[in-house]
Amino acid sequence: MFDFDKIIERKSDKCRKWDHAFVCSRFGDVPQDFIPLWIADMDFTSPPAVIEGFKRIVEHGTFGYTWSFDEFYAAVIGFQRQRHAVEVDKSWITLTYGTVSTLHYTVQAFCQPGDSVMMNTPVYDPFAMATERQGVQVLANPLRVTDNRYQLDLDLTEHLLKTHRPKLWFFCSPHNPSGRIWRADEIRQVSDLCQRYAVILVVDEVHAEHILDGKFVSCLTSGCAAQDNLIVLTSPNKAFNLGGLKTSYSIIPDSALRQRFRQTLEKNSITSPNIFGIWGIIFAYQQGLAWLDELNGYLHGNARYLADAIQTHFPHWKMMAPESSYLAWIDVSADAHSATELTNHFAQQAGVVIEDGSHYVQDGQNYLRINFGTQRYWLEQAIDRMQKHYS
Ligand SMILES: Cc1ncc(COP(=O)(O)O)c(C=O)c1O
Structure with a gap:
């Protein structure tokens, strides 16, 4: 077709x-x-539905300031339910200006200079940039290769958590650059360790929509990761080739974490969406499947x-x-x-x-x-x- x-x-x-x-x-x-x-x-x-939608906006010819209106939340909730079988509450969702800049704001919100952020290496390099540009250290946690497939090294992880006490764990799920999909039991172990060592689990699920082999499990799946220290970042940018629109969103179930995160966004004036960005999410999620x-x-x-x-x-x-x-x-x-x-x-x-x-x-x-x-x-x-x- x-x-x-x-x-x-x-x-x-x-x-x-x-x-x-x-x-x-x-x-x-x-x-x-x-x-x-x-x-x-x-x-x-x-x-095509995204392109047609944008054409209608262009032909209408007004590009005024917009806001996070209800159709955006409905599109995200419907998409997450249909594609990933997770129930997201409207209040958990915050529209942001691209996953990469949101990683930077997350570090600003939850770290002080001199703190560290753990990440499994190799990994998408903006994870490190978002950390180091805030004066925060990268705590590398190398993945192990077994049978040409990456595995988490949980003993090493626990050792690093104990000795370095990072504030955040940037977890790439699925993993870029390898495409590895983390299983529910692996995510649960990651989440358990975060709970034990009081680390906020920040999960980048940007690559979740191109599943070639296996089944993606969102960290928001019921019974998978604990929800009180979880921040999920995602966008339709990889899935629908919309990266130039620089629009994304976060899902944060815990109200205290969400409030602190939103305060940082407000300090940086991340409040009013790009009109094509917000409509791009709606068109793609509702008509692009x-x-x-x-x-x-x-x-x-x-x-x-x-x-x-x-x-x-x-x-x-x-x-x-x-x-x-x-x-x-x-x-x-x-x-x-x-x-x-x-x-x-x-x-x-x-x-x-x-x-x-x-x-x-x-x-x-x-x-x-x-x-x-x-x-x-x-x-x-x-x-x-x-x-x-x-x-
Ligand atoms: C793991 C990961 N996160 C985020 C991004 C970029 O996301 P966004 O376009 O929403 O900033 C990419 C792009 O390659 C990526 O691989």
Whole structure:
């Protein structure tokens, strides 16, 4: 019903992913005809219902100040119930300006300079930026690899909690960069440890909508994580390709935590939503689900294609099976070249722009990350160029 193979011209839309000047500033001298498989932005247009909704707003022609009106809350409550089987109370929801900036405000709200925030590494690097930019320390808690899959190290975790007493645990569920989905029993263990050591559990569920293999369990699931020290951050930005709208929301069941969080937002004047941002959530959550289901099927096919291509052409590399998202995480420690050498070489010689894992706070330096949220055509072209330039 939706044509995800259709190539969308993106060089003119000024997105970072496809902008030659921006890409050269990050990856050196990249040829003009490059293929970008880096930043987590997909090459598909958003669901038709979102585009039609925006057209109606544009044609109406008034873009005045708006507020968090009831349709927004109804859309979030309905979406969370339908997709993740969780019951969210309207009062728990706060509209925010992007998950990344909300991570910063969360640190501002609950930490003092000199405190620490725990995170499982490797992890999405803005987790560390949100921490360090507030004068707060990153407490890295490395994930263990068993059978090419990440596991939490609970003994190490308890040791770190005991000795460092972090204020927050930034928990990425599902995990970026690997796509690992955490099971209910794992989340329960994380939550129990947070309770025992008086840590606030801040869960980023931004990657929850692209489930390729397995079942996502929200931390808000009844009987899963304790609710009195829980902050869930999410947005429709990954799922529906709306990142440029910079709109997200938090779900905080506990009223005291919520109040403190909202005070910080108010101090920073995070109060009145972007009109396209709030409507984007409503249109996507209420009318974009058939599109999302079909997209997930397409992404699943891309993940399989990429896994096969890597096994065939780069047999030394080991790709983790992506359970969610559209990001492949590939161990290249057996390669004669480092991940950084490989990414520089592919970007500058083959014109294929992928990321090396050294950006992911720590423990990612032997990995490549490839974004497969694109038309199969671009993946095939990229693999073809990479294997021709690989020696
Ligand atoms: C784990 C994670 N959180 C947050 C974001 C960004 O979310 P937002 O667009 O809502 O700021 C990303 C984007 O890649 C991500 O991977």
